[in-house]
Amino acid sequence: MNDMNNTLNNTYNFAEELIEKASKLILKNHKKIRNISYKKGDSNLVTNVDKEVEALIIKEIVSKYPNHSIIAEESKAQKKDPNYQWFIDPIDGTTNFAHSYPFFCTSIGFVKNNILEFGLIKDPLTNELYSARRSQGAKLNKRPIFVSKIKKLNESLLITGFPYDKRTSKVNNLKNFCNLTLLTHGVRRDGAAALDLCYIASGKADGYWEMKLSPWDVAAGVLILEEAGGKVSDFKGGKYNIFNKQIVATNGLIHKELLKHLK
Numbered sequence: 531m532n533d534m535n536n537t538l539n540n541t542y543n544f545a546e547e548l549i550e551k552a553s554k555l556i557l558k559n560h561k562k563i564r565n566i567s568y569k570k571g572d573s574n575l576v577t578n579v580d581k582e583v584e585a586l587i588i589k590e591i592v593s594k595y596p597n598h599s600i601i602a603e604e605s606k607a608q609k610k611d612p613n614y615q616w617f618i619d620p621i622d623g624t625t626n627f628a629h630s631y632p633f634f635c636t637s638i639g640f641v642k643n644n645i646l647e648f649g650l651i652k653d654p655l656t657n658e659l660y661s662a663r664r665s666q667g668a669k670l671n672k673r674p675i676f677v678s679k680i681k682k683l684n685e686s687l688l689i690t691g692f693p694y695d696k697r698t699s700k701v702n703n704l705k706n707f708c709n710l711t712l713l714t715h716g717v718r719r720d721g722a723a724a725l726d727l728c729y730i731a732s733g734k735a736d737g738y739w740e741m742k743l744s745p746w747d748v749a750a751g752v753l754i755l756e757e758a759g760g761k762v763s764d765f766k767g768g769k770y771n772i773f774n775k776q777i778v779a780t781n782g783l784i785h786k787e788l789l790k791h792l793k
Contacts, residue, residue: 541595542648542663545638548590552583552636553654556621560654566628575624580604583620583636591616603746615641617749617772623722637724639749639772646772649750651724660728660754668731668758677760677781678733683791686736686784688717689726693742703741706792713791727751730779731758737780737788739765745772752779761785765792 559579566577584604591600592608600608602618616638621627623634632655639649651660660675662668668675680686688710692703711717718735720726723743730738731754749772752762761782762770767789770777780788 538642538647541640544590544594545640545648545650546659546661548587549636549638549650549652549659551590552587552620553652553657555579555583555586556627556634556636556654560627561630575628576604577621577624577628579627580621580624584618587618587620587636587638601746603744613643617641617746619724619746622724622747623720626721631721633720633725634722635725635728637746637750639746639753641749641772646749646753649753651728651750651754653725658728660731660751662731662750662754662757664753664757666757668754670728670732675732675758677731677755677758678736679783680736680781681783683714683737683784683787685715686788687715688788689729689735689738690717690719691721691723691726691740692719701741706739710788710791723747724751727755727779730760730781731755733781737778737784739776739778739788739792741765741776743775743777748772748777752777755779763789765789 566575581604584602588600597611598614598616599610599612600616619637621634622637627634635651635653637651640647648663658670660670690707707717723740724747726738728751729735752772755762760779762779764770764774765776765778
């Protein structure tokens with residue numbers, strides 16, 4: 531057991547060093563983006579910096595752990611040993627990044643034997659590192675964080691986001707947004723799911739929901755939120771896993787009430 535813990539400790543320490551390297555690369559380049567391209571539709575952006583940061587992360591992981599699987603946003607999945615999986619989002623909030631709107635981050639989640647073992651999310655502009663290891667609590671810059679104690683939906687501040695096909699799909703979250711804006715202190719839409727989850731985990735807001743997400747968006751953030759005392763489910767209140775397309779994440783106290791209003 532000690533050998534297993536030591537191995538996981540080493541992997542976590544490696545990931546922590548890696549996310550700092552990614553953060554430095556983002557800071558070096560975020561005001562000199564050379565090109566922007568589109569993946570699907572005209573609102574799903576990717577920049578050269580996304581690709582450079584992801585290449586750095588993947589190169590380092592492959593060098594250190596050549597047999598591990600890597601699922602990353604901008605690259606074809608490297609499906610190797612399924613018992614060790616890295617979920618990478620080099621820049622979550624690319625649209626913000628491309629417009630110099632200061633809300634984006636790097637997210638690294640690690641799954642061993644289908645269990646989320648640790649998650650790291652770094653906001654390079656604020657130098658905030660959110661982190662969690664399974665059964666060891668959640669932290670912001672190594673200090674413990676906890677979800678809020680708000681008990682009523684009408685006293686809560688919520689966060690959400692919209693899918694990239696919002697212009698073409700009727701399942702675009704706009705009705706939920708309008709409805710819950712009127713039922714709460716407000717709904718924020720900042721455009722980076724990983725960082726949104728950290729804001730719930732650290733008590734800056736009380737609940738979050740979104741649809742049509744990918745596992746690299748949420749892998750690290752879900753663990754951080756749960757380790758901070760929060761609750762995560764799908765829209766029906768069912769058990770959540772990182773491959774779900776719907777997510778509801780709260781302080782736990784407003785969870786049932788929020789679910790009642792989601793369509």
